Amino acid sequence: MTHPSAPSPERDKGTARIEAFSDGVLAIIITLLVFGIQVPSRETVAQDGLLRALLDQWPMYLAFTASFFFILVMWINHHRLFLAIRRSDNTLMLLNGLLLFGISLVPFPTAVVAEYLDHPEQTVAVMVYNGWYFVIAIFFNLLWRYAGHHNRLFDAQTDPALVAFITRQYSVGPLLYLGAALLAFVHPLVSLLASIALAVFFALPNRDVDRLIGQ
Amino acid sequence: MTHPSAPSPERDKGTARIEAFSDGVLAIIITLLVFGIQVPSRETVAQDGLLRALLDQWPMYLAFTASFFFILVMWINHHRLFLAIRRSDNTLMLLNGLLLFGISLVPFPTAVVAEYLDHPEQTVAVMVYNGWYFVIAIFFNLLWRYAGHHNRLFDAQTDPALVAFITRQYSVGPLLYLGAALLAFVHPLVSLLASIALAVFFALPNRDVDRLIGQ
Amino acid sequence: MTHPSAPSPERDKGTARIEAFSDGVLAIIITLLVFGIQVPSRETVAQDGLLRALLDQWPMYLAFTASFFFILVMWINHHRLFLAIRRSDNTLMLLNGLLLFGISLVPFPTAVVAEYLDHPEQTVAVMVYNGWYFVIAIFFNLLWRYAGHHNRLFDAQTDPALVAFITRQYSVGPLLYLGAALLAFVHPLVSLLASIALAVFFALPNRDVDRLIGQ
Amino acid sequence: MTHPSAPSPERDKGTARIEAFSDGVLAIIITLLVFGIQVPSRETVAQDGLLRALLDQWPMYLAFTASFFFILVMWINHHRLFLAIRRSDNTLMLLNGLLLFGISLVPFPTAVVAEYLDHPEQTVAVMVYNGWYFVIAIFFNLLWRYAGHHNRLFDAQTDPALVAFITRQYSVGPLLYLGAALLAFVHPLVSLLASIALAVFFALPNRDVDRLIGQ
Numbered sequence: 007m008t009h010p011s012a013p014s015p016e017r018d019k020g021t022a023r024i025e026a027f028s029d030g031v032l033a034i035i036i037t038l039l040v041f042g043i044q045v046p047s048r049e050t051v052a053q054d055g056l057l058r059a060l061l062d063q064w065p066m067y068l069a070f071t072a073s074f075f076f077i078l079v080m081w082i083n084h085h086r087l088f089l090a091i092r093r094s095d096n097t098l099m100l101l102n103g104l105l106l107f108g109i110s111l112v113p114f115p116t117a118v119v120a121e122y123l124d125h126p127e128q129t130v131a132v133m134v135y136n137g138w139y140f141v142i143a144i145f146f147n148l149l150w151r152y153a154g155h156h157n158r159l160f161d162a163q164t165d166p167a168l169v170a171f172i173t174r175q176y177s178v179g180p181l182l183y184l185g186a187a188l189l190a191f192v193h194p195l196v197s198l199l200a201s202i203a204l205a206v207f208f209a210l211p212n213r214d215v216d217r218l219i220g221q
Numbered sequence: 222m223t224h225p226s227a228p229s230p231e232r233d234k235g236t237a238r239i240e241a242f243s244d245g246v247l248a249i250i251i252t253l254l255v256f257g258i259q260v261p262s263r264e265t266v267a268q269d270g271l272l273r274a275l276l277d278q279w280p281m282y283l284a285f286t287a288s289f290f291f292i293l294v295m296w297i298n299h300h301r302l303f304l305a306i307r308r309s310d311n312t313l314m315l316l317n318g319l320l321l322f323g324i325s326l327v328p329f330p331t332a333v334v335a336e337y338l339d340h341p342e343q344t345v346a347v348m349v350y351n352g353w354y355f356v357i358a359i360f361f362n363l364l365w366r367y368a369g370h371h372n373r374l375f376d377a378q379t380d381p382a383l384v385a386f387i388t389r390q391y392s393v394g395p396l397l398y399l400g401a402a403l404l405a406f407v408h409p410l411v412s413l414l415a416s417i418a419l420a421v422f423f424a425l426p427n428r429d430v431d432r433l434i435g436q
Numbered sequence: 437m438t439h440p441s442a443p444s445p446e447r448d449k450g451t452a453r454i455e456a457f458s459d460g461v462l463a464i465i466i467t468l469l470v471f472g473i474q475v476p477s478r479e480t481v482a483q484d485g486l487l488r489a490l491l492d493q494w495p496m497y498l499a500f501t502a503s504f505f506f507i508l509v510m511w512i513n514h515h516r517l518f519l520a521i522r523r524s525d526n527t528l529m530l531l532n533g534l535l536l537f538g539i540s541l542v543p544f545p546t547a548v549v550a551e552y553l554d555h556p557e558q559t560v561a562v563m564v565y566n567g568w569y570f571v572i573a574i575f576f577n578l579l580w581r582y583a584g585h586h587n588r589l590f591d592a593q594t595d596p597a598l599v600a601f602i603t604r605q606y607s608v609g610p611l612l613y614l615g616a617a618l619l620a621f622v623h624p625l626v627s628l629l630a631s632i633a634l635a636v637f638f639a640l641p642n643r644d645v646d647r648l649i650g651q
Numbered sequence: 652m653t654h655p656s657a658p659s660p661e662r663d664k665g666t667a668r669i670e671a672f673s674d675g676v677l678a679i680i681i682t683l684l685v686f687g688i689q690v691p692s693r694e695t696v697a698q699d700g701l702l703r704a705l706l707d708q709w710p711m712y713l714a715f716t717a718s719f720f721f722i723l724v725m726w727i728n729h730h731r732l733f734l735a736i737r738r739s740d741n742t743l744m745l746l747n748g749l750l751l752f753g754i755s756l757v758p759f760p761t762a763v764v765a766e767y768l769d770h771p772e773q774t775v776a777v778m779v780y781n782g783w784y785f786v787i788a789i790f791f792n793l794l795w796r797y798a799g800h801h802n803r804l805f806d807a808q809t810d811p812a813l814v815a816f817i818t819r820q821y822s823v824g825p826l827l828y829l830g831a832a833l834l835a836f837v838h839p840l841v842s843l844l845a846s847i848a849l850a851v852f853f854a855l856p857n858r859d860v861d862r863l864i865g866q
Contacts, residue, residue, distance in 0.1 A: 023730070030678035033245035037253065037325050038682065045332045048340075056342035060333070060349065074325070078318045085238070103723045110682050110719070117690045118705070125693075127701035134705065248460035252468065252540050260547045263555075271557035275548070275564065289540065293533045300453070463675035467683065467755050475762045478770075486772035490763070490779065504755065508748045515668070 021094045024102050031106050036077045042117045065123035072202045073116040079205045090169050091153045092161040101149045108142040132194040136187035136201050143180040236309045239317050246321050251292045257332045280338035287417045288331040294420045305384050306368045307376040316364045323357040347409040351402035351416050358395040365391055451524045454532050461536050466507045472547045495553035502632045503546040509635045520599050521583045522591040531579045538572040562624040566617035566631050573610040666739045669747050676751050681722045687762045710768035717847045718761040724850045735814050736798045737806040746794045753787040777839040781832035781846050788825040
């Protein structure tokens with residue numbers, strides 16, 4: 007969203023511009039999610055009362071909450087990547103754009119699951135929702151693998167232990183999200199909760215990363 | 222929303238990234254509130270005239286105004302906290318994420334109260350609205366208590382008088398908001414106005430804080 | 437939206453935080469205006485064709501365009517003020533918050549005029565629209581007069597010629613906007629165009645200001 | 652959206668403020684596009700099933716995807732311009748405002764094409780969509796030609812080879828977009844795909860620009 011020393015942002019081939027623009031996009035998406043939550047209509051309230059009508063909307067709150075924390079975890083992950091990635095090129099900008107494209111679509115599957123979680127079509131809704139996180143995990147992998155190929159965009163300050171940690175984490179991430187998505191055939195709500203558990207797990211304070219990064 | 226010296230934002234364990242991202246989220250939420258205000262429909266205008274139809278929407282304006290200044294006060298408070306909090310860790314990032322989650326939901330209770338303040342269900346609407354501010358006050362407290370436990374995230378530059386002032390203020394804040402919420406059982410509109418009065422009170426220029434901070 | 441050297445933003449009593457937050461809010465509002473423009477419904481298109489249906493929406497385009505450039509002019513004005521205002525206090529933050537409150541409401545009168553410019557109630561719609569710019573002009577004046585009272589928030593680098601120029605401009609601004617608003621009783625469209633002309637006039641490259649500022 | 656050294660942003664006549672504000676506006680627009688994608692209604696889903704209903708919305712996804720990458724390309728282009736443009740004046744601010752005006756309208760033609768691509772009026776819809784990109788290309792040209800007239804806003808650090816490259820690219824850009832728009836009379840979908848191909852072409856990593864900029 008900003009870059010303080012604007013005159014030569016591309017000349018130094020740094021990543022500040024990409025990170026700032028990405029932060030901006032992520033802050034906006036996480037904030038816009040709330041607009042998927044609708045106020046109960048006067049008809050529903052006349053019939054059930056406002057309190058009951060509000061409680062009946064629990065799938066909306068669940069979908070909103072899940073997506074909020076998913077995007078927060080993605081934000082943390084994105085920054086972790088750019089602790090290792092120290093240089094930039096045009097291809098990185100496009101792959102990062104692809105990733106932002108994936109994340110900026112999140113409000114749509116969120117709205118789908120909010121509308122159809124409590125409905126016979128819930129399996130499709132959860133498949134779409136969790137499946138989209140699988141796609142985003144692939145976009146994250148593309149970015150990371152491009153940057154890490156022969157250490158293309160790393161430099162001397164990049165911590166090899168951090169690189170190893172992220173590479174390990176990223177080789178299982180998509181599979182876990184795919185597994186959570188496929189659970190929808192067994193039980194849609196469990197599938198959704200499994201995805202949320204994955205996000206919480208990735209977001210937990212991690213002593214190893216803290217040790218790697220914190221000094 | 223931005224962080225000028227991106228290369229090692231986590232390495233220095235500072236709070237710049239958290240504050241910038243939070244500022245971005247708060248600026249977006251405060252701006253999006255206006256979309257809860259709807260233009261009167263052609264049917265209503267045909268019946269009552271545009272002026273009357275606009276004036277009849279006073280609960281929308283009241284709800285919008287209250288939420289705008291609530292979020293402005295929260296922004297001022299958030300910055301005050303980070304005058305004392307000088308270091309960051311993963312748990313702080315999660316607790317701050319929880320706080321942003323709370324604040325980013327504000328447009329929803331705002332829309333509920335805008336729609337149902339002038340309606341038999343007004344008690345529930347105001348309870349939801351004021352109750353949510355009570356929840357946010359608790360999230361603020363969690364953040365502050367985590368940071369302040371054994372001075373965990375303070376440093377030598379943290380002003381002890383400022384810490385004492387915030388701690389004093391935060392120990393009564395949630396109770397006051399809870400009291401304002403419970404007033405809804407007596408009189409919904411008075412309850413809403415009490416909450417607004419609380420926000421105005423916390424936002425008034427405070428000579429003590431100015432003295433602590435200003436030099 | 438951001439503040440690079442976050443650790444002690446209030447301690448130096450500068451205006452960077454206020455300006456950055458204001459810039460963020462203004463960028464968001466100017467961008468959100470487009471959501472007042474609606475796609476013609478399938479019914480209208482079936483009857484009139486898409487091209488005709490799009491052209492019939494000219495009041496929406498006019499309202500959007502006017503508000504976009506109004507907010508752009510306000511952004512330029514806001515920055516000009518903070519060329520002179522070099523220090524900050526709590527009251528300035530509140531008065532600036534009041535100004536942002538005024539500006540963040542702009543999408544609402546924009547939507548009113550877009551819906552009712554081409555309608556018997558057009559006089560009321562334009563009065564609301566232009567009247568709101570009059571209110572914002574007053575908020576700008578409050579901010580400026582508070583800061584300038586006995587040079588309260590100026591410092592040695594504040595250019596007296598710039599102060600005189602702004603003071604002169606601000607003493608007539610509200611009256612001109614009020615005049616444009618009252619024109620709505622004579623002819624609503626002329627009143628709207630007069631307001632736009634005022635904005636264009638204030639936004640024209642001004643040799644005097646350029647000379648004052650440019651060196 | 653931000654400007655780190657706020658005290659005298661206009662005094663140094665740099666372009667940081669313009670670039671930061673533009674970045675903010677672009678980040679917001681690219682993020683808001685997703686709200687043009689609607690969840691299929693319960694009626695449609697009851698009739699066709701959720702999966703089929705989602706797939707039938709392909710024009711929405713196509714329009715969203717095209718506009719997302721168009722705006723990403725515009726962001727890259729905007730930054731490239733400001734590698735050459737090193738100084739600012741009031742006219743540049745207005746011309747940049749005109750360009751942002753053009754870009755901020757993009758969600759509207761996107762919604763038009765999303766709604767009417769799969770409809771007898773598709774030719775008009777695609778003409779409006781591609782035609783708007785032609786208008787934006789003209790706004791880009793105005794900005795560039797104003798800045799480059801007698802090297803008005805360049806300085807000693809501006810790379811003449813970069814200027815020559817941009818000038819060459821900009822002299823054909825509008826014509827190509829116009830050609831793509833006129834293709835709509837032959838085949839609307841081909842016209843839309845031609846526009847997307849143009850955007851992809853301009854976004855491809857360009858060895859010449861990289862060589863010019865990268866060192």
